[in-house]
Amino acid sequence: MERELYLNPQELRKFKIKYVISRVFVYGFITLMAIFIIVPFLWMILSSVKSTNEIISRQVTFFPRGKWQWENYSKLIKGILSTDQFGNEYYSFDPIPFQWMFFNTIVVGFFTTLGTIITTILAAFAFSRLDFKGRETIFAIMLATMMIPGEVFVITNYMTLSKYTGWIKSSNHLANYAALIFPFVTSVFYTFFLRQTFRQIPNELYLAAKVDGTSDFKYLLKVMIPLAQATITTIIILSMIGTWNAYVWPSFVTNATNKHHLLVSNGLMVGLRGASETTGPNSVLNLQLAASTMVTVPLLIIFFSFKKYILRGVSRSGIKG
Amino acid sequence: MLEFKRDGSKAAICLAPAMLLMSVFTFWPIINSFIMAFLNNYYFAINNADFYNEMMSVPKSYGYFMGGRFTGIGIENFLALFRDKDFLIALKNTAFIVFVSVPITVIIALLISVALNSIKKVRGVFQTVFFLPYVTNTIALGLVFNSLFHVDYGLINKLFNMVGTSWINSGATWGRAMFVLMMYSVWDGLAFKIIVFLSGLQSIDKQYYQAAQIDATPRWRVFWRITVPLLSPMILYITITSFMGAFKVYSSVIGIFGTGRYGPIGNDKLLITIVGYVYEQFNISGMPFGVGSAGSMVLFLIILLITAVQMRVSKKWVHY
Numbered sequence: 001m002e003r004e005l006y007l008n009p010q011e012l013r014k015f016k017i018k019y020v021i022s023r024v025f026v027y028g029f030i031t032l033m034a035i036f037i038i039v040p041f042l043w044m045i046l047s048s049v050k051s052t053n054e055i056i057s058r059q060v061t062f063f064p065r066g067k068w069q070w071e072n073y074s075k076l077i078k079g080i081l082s083t084d085q086f087g088n089e090y091y092s093f094d095p096i097p098f099q100w101m102f103f104n105t106i107v108v109g110f111f112t113t114l115g116t117i118i119t120t121i122l123a124a125f126a127f128s129r130l131d132f133k134g135r136e137t138i139f140a141i142m143l144a145t146m147m148i149p150g151e152v153f154v155i156t157n158y159m160t161l162s163k164y165t166g167w168i169k170s171s172n173h174l175a176n177y178a179a180l181i182f183p184f185v186t187s188v189f190y191t192f193f194l195r196q197t198f199r200q201i202p203n204e205l206y207l208a209a210k211v212d213g214t215s216d217f218k219y220l221l222k223v224m225i226p227l228a229q230a231t232i233t234t235i236i237i238l239s240m241i242g243t244w245n246a247y248v249w250p251s252f253v254t255n256a257t258n259k260h261h262l263l264v265s266n267g268l269m270v271g272l273r274g275a276s277e278t279t280g281p282n283s284v285l286n287l288q289l290a291a292s293t294m295v296t297v298p299l300l301i302i303f304f305s306f307k308k309y310i311l312r313g314v315s316r317s318g319i320k321g
Numbered sequence: 322m323l324e325f326k327r328d329g330s331k332a333a334i335c336l337a338p339a340m341l342l343m344s345v346f347t348f349w350p351i352i353n354s355f356i357m358a359f360l361n362n363y364y365f366a367i368n369n370a371d372f373y374n375e376m377m378s379v380p381k382s383y384g385y386f387m388g389g390r391f392t393g394i395g396i397e398n399f400l401a402l403f404r405d406k407d408f409l410i411a412l413k414n415t416a417f418i419v420f421v422s423v424p425i426t427v428i429i430a431l432l433i434s435v436a437l438n439s440i441k442k443v444r445g446v447f448q449t450v451f452f453l454p455y456v457t458n459t460i461a462l463g464l465v466f467n468s469l470f471h472v473d474y475g476l477i478n479k480l481f482n483m484v485g486t487s488w489i490n491s492g493a494t495w496g497r498a499m500f501v502l503m504m505y506s507v508w509d510g511l512a513f514k515i516i517v518f519l520s521g522l523q524s525i526d527k528q529y530y531q532a533a534q535i536d537a538t539p540r541w542r543v544f545w546r547i548t549v550p551l552l553s554p555m556i557l558y559i560t561i562t563s564f565m566g567a568f569k570v571y572s573s574v575i576g577i578f579g580t581g582r583y584g585p586i587g588n589d590k591l592l593i594t595i596v597g598y599v600y601e602q603f604n605i606s607g608m609p610f611g612v613g614s615a616g617s618m619v620l621f622l623i624i625l626l627i628t629a630v631q632m633r634v635s636k637k638w639v640h641y
Binding site: 022026027029030033034036037038039040041043044047055056058059060062118119120122123125126130131132133135138142145147148149150151152153154155156157158159160162163182183184185186188191216241244245247248252264265266268269270272273274275276277279283285288289291292295296299300302303307310311314 | 328329331332333334335336338339340342343345346347348349350351353354357365387388389429432433436437439440447450451452453454455456457458459460461462464465466467468469471473474476479480484489490491508511513516517520540568569571572575576579580581586596599600602603610613614617620621624625
């Protein structure tokens, strides 16, 4: 180590240049990738307020020229009425009942989450605190089912519900809710997640509660649940987001002809089927993006408000693959 | 000394709701799918043909199971599966998605995470941007990619003066449509991987990097000799979960075409995937769930096999 690296001005300059070049590369790369991530969002929001003329013009516009067409959103909900050559009115774009879709999603999400919380807390309590025969075996079997691809469940649950209940594609609103809620009121993953949290609660607390003559259920209510509040919040948020994004099951069990029965994700698909094939002045590409914005913005708000809780869940498992 | 008592009865009460629901909606489906896969010509909906046959006193040559009927027990569903052109296309598409998009996404995510970890200025802003796609709706953003690549009005075609090139609209070629799906999968998958990698990077002991700095180790060497080995458990975890996720690709395909199908109008099975093929059985008259179940069994076996191979390979180079 005879070389005086940091005192030799030439070496120092070389080092500095190298450093600057590497910084330029790093920042350049990150910026490029950030643009790749952000462009679809900006395109979605900005194009949703463009006029149809601007959408179909040959010019590239990223920001809307002229007035922002907020009425695209009301068109989305009210539909576009056109008149044919005989003077009859018809919908050239069918209305999408977003108010119903939001309402249904929130109702289904609320009851699914409530059910999930109750069943998983009880199960996690049993797995973490109670002592019974076959505890580890039952838990291992439960965990193993997480390996099974989801469509295995979809087919049979569809069969079960259509054989023993009348809920599938029912025209009854409540039956529709039942079909959407019941298969999802418990979750292996959340049970696992809660059990891990419950296990971190020291045994001494339990023993102290026992000495005071507290019953197990009171202990669960007064000690364990408050201590596991953060985990429970995470589960509530992830479960609500899960319902918001659920597509496959709702698309099979809801009756697409009753549009006010749909949830947001499959309502989006039902309402905009083939929208991208519309051409010229009939193009509804801006409405398509307005619909996407309406579904995405609430998620982004939730994400920013509860970032801490959402990211807590990530380290355990993703809600996406 | 207090002792834990055996509390079997309490446990039974606590577990009852979860177990009841799970046995109907989780355990039973697994058993049922396995059974259905081996029932020849298993069709779900009992139709009027039964009644007609009975009236005409045609001998009943089939059995009933769970509201469906079958002609015998065997492996005919699996044979039907591999004779079906659609299933082979689905296999090809899924394999392509898995083995191309997953490695690309993992590598890009790793590079972004390392780059993010090395900067100090405006890191928070970048981090937020990269986390954004994490909670997005697959269908909604699929429709956005659909409009980005729209044949006449899409940003990409207008920007690069390629108006008329069909990516996802009718007339799209397999290569172009697959390109869009790839872009979308990468876009969609980055956030989760970056979140995991970043938390992994932050838990690496700074001493390793300081030691490397003292020795004036080149950057790439630091990356390969310190970052990658110390991050290898995360890389393994991400690779396995991404492979599993990619094998189950379904809604992103539906989203980018915007037709409710697996391809543009006129070619609606262009990018059908294995899961898409299984769900396709709902649309076939009579609902041949036997074939669908056989398809999901094949998918399960493939996932199991690939995961086992990954675990095996990883033993050599994952450092815990």
